[in-house]
Amino acid sequence: MDGLRAMIMGKVKEMSLFDVPKHFAEIKARKCIEALKSNGMEADYLPTAQEAVNDLLSKIPEGASVGVGGSVTIRQLGILDILKKRGNKVFDHWSEGYDDPRSYVRMSQLTADVFLSSTNAITLDGKLLNTDGTGNRVASMFYGPPSVFIVAGWNKIVANLEEAFRRVKTTAAPMNAARPLSGTGKKQHPCALTGECIECANPKRMCKITVIIEKKPPAATKFSVLLVGETLGY
Numbered sequence: 013m014d015g016l017r018a019m020i021m022g023k024v025k026e027m028s029l030f031d032v033p034k035h036f037a038e039i040k041a042r043k044c045i046e047a048l049k050s051n052g053m054e055a056d057y058l059p060t061a062q063e064a065v066n067d068l069l070s071k072i073p074e075g076a077s078v079g080v081g082g083s084v085t086i087r088q089l090g091i092l093d094i095l096k097k098r099g100n101k102v103f104d105h106w107s108e109g110y111d112d113p114r115s116y117v118r119m120s121q122l123t124a125d126v127f128l129s130s131t132n133a134i135t136l137d138g139k140l141l142n143t144d145g146t147g148n149r150v151a152s153m154f155y156g157p158p159s160v161f162i163v164a165g166w167n168k169i170v171a172n173l174e175e176a177f178r179r180v181k182t183t184a185a186p187m188n189a190a191r192p193l194s195g196t197g198k199k200q201h202p203c204a205l206t207g208e209c210i211e212c213a214n215p216k217r218m219c220k221i222t223v224i225i226e227k228k229p230p231a232a233t234k235f236s237v238l239l240v241g242e243t244l245g246y
Contacts, residue, residue, distance in 0.1 A: 034059065034241050037166035037241040037242075038057060038059070038241055040136070040166055040169045041057045041166055041169065041239040041241065042057055043136050044134060044135075044136055044138065044169055044239060045057055045237075045239060046138075047135075047136060047137045047138030048134075048138040048237050049138075050138060051138040051139075051226065051227045051228065052227050052228035052235075053138070053227075053228045053235050053236070053237055054234065054235065054236040054237070055236065055237045055238075055239065056236070056237075056238055056239070057239050057240075057241065058238055058239070058240050058241070059240075059241040059242075060240065060241065060242060061088065061089055061240055061242050061244065063240075064089060064163055064238050064240050065089050065090070065091050065094070067238060068089075068091055068128070068161060068163070068238070069091070069094065069095075071159075071161070071236075072095065072100065072126050072159075072161075073125070074098055074099055074100065075099070075100075076100060076124075076125035076126050076159075077100065077101040077102075077103065077120075077124040077125045077126070078095055078100050078101065078102050078103065078124055078125070078126045078127070078128060079102075079103045079120065079121030079122070079124035079126070079127045079128070079152055079157060080092060080102065080103065080104050080106075080121070080127070080128045080129070081121070081127070081128070081129035081130075081148070081149030081152060081153070082105070082106065082144075082149055082188075083128070083129045083130040083149070083163075083245065084130070084188075084191075084244075084245040084246055085130035085163055085164065085165065085244040085245030086128050086129065086130060086163060087106075088244055088245065089163065089244075091128070092104060103117050103118075103120040103121045103124055104117065105117040105118050105121070105148070113146045113147075113148070118146070118148040119148075121148055121152045121156070121157075122148070122151060122152050122155070122156035122157070123156060123157070124152075124156075124157050125157065125158065125159065126157055126158075126159045126160075126161065127152045127153065127156070127157035127159070127160045127161070128161050128163070129149055129152070129153060129160075129161075129162055129163075130162060130163055130164050130168070130244070130245050131162050131164050131168060131237075132168070132176070132179065132180050132184040133168055133169075133170050133175070133176035133177075133179045133180060133184070134164055134168050134169055134170070134176075134237070134239075135169075135170055135171065135172050135173060135175075135176055136169065136170070136171055136172070137172065138226075139173060139176070139224055139225065139226050140153075140162065140224070140225040140237075141173065141176040141177065141180065141222070141223075141224050142222070142223050142225075143180050143184070143185065143218075143219050143220075143221065143222045143223075144218075144220065144221045144222075144223075145216075145217065145218035145219065145220050145221070146220075146221075147220070147221040150221060150223040153223070153225065153229070154223070154225060154229035154231065154232070155229065155231045155232075156231065157232065158232060158233040158234065159232070159233060159234040159236075160229070160232045160234065160235045160236070161234075161236050161238060162235075162236070162237045162238065163237075163238045163240065163244070164237065164238070164239055164240065164244070164245070165239075165240050165242050165243050165244030165245060166239060166240065166241055166242070166243070167243045167244065167245075168244075168245070169239070173224065180209075180219070180222075181208055181209040182207070182208045182209070183246065184246050185203055185209055185218060185219050186201075186203040186204055186206070186207050186208060186209070187246035188218060188246050189201035189203050189204040189218055190204035200214065200216045201214065201216070201217070201218065202214065
């Protein structure tokens with residue numbers, strides 16, 4: 013911890029006004045990384061989204077099949093097209109099989125060599141909170157693929173589980189509900205209009221399954237969290 017403090021203080025002296033957000037992003041991320049590692053997970057901090065892409069490409073074998081959850085963050089990275097072009101088989105239900113909860117694409121995510129996703133919230137003590145409507149994303153996070161990579165912008169970091177649940181209810185769920193994709197939209201999800209969860213009884217409700225990952229899932233040989241010093245996803 014002393015080494016981390018010295019490194020941070022050294023950077024503070026060299027900062028300009030425009031570096032302040034990046035500075036705080038790194039402080040939060042590195043605290044989170046220490047907690048994630050103590051919980052048995054691999055974790056690293058990458059200042060930019062491009063560095064995250066480069067890191068993932070170096071760790072995902074060219075012949076590996078890749079599943080991807082319903083993640084805006086992963087799509088913001090632009091990595092899916094890169095993987096497809098280099099020959100990786102990518103199972104993306106946003107491209108096909110979106111409406112069927114047991115589609116071939118969703119089921120194939122569970123048996124892919126690698127799974128990519130983000131997280132709805134990540135706490136400073138190293139816990140990941142995720143809420144799903146179907147459950148394929150959270151299931152693939154903790155059981156199935158031997159290699160799981162979670163990419164999250166620093167905006168997903170919260171103090172504790174209480175704040176994590178609040179983030180889901182007031183930010184992640186409403187914003188995801190407003191996505192302009194088949195099966196979602198303002199007409200179907202009240203929270204997209206209200207800006208917060210109202211515990212609706214809508215059959216197309218996106219908040220049906222909630223999972224907290226507190227320690228490294230034993231079914232995953234590699235479970236790696238990449239924290240990025242940029243705002244990514246919802």
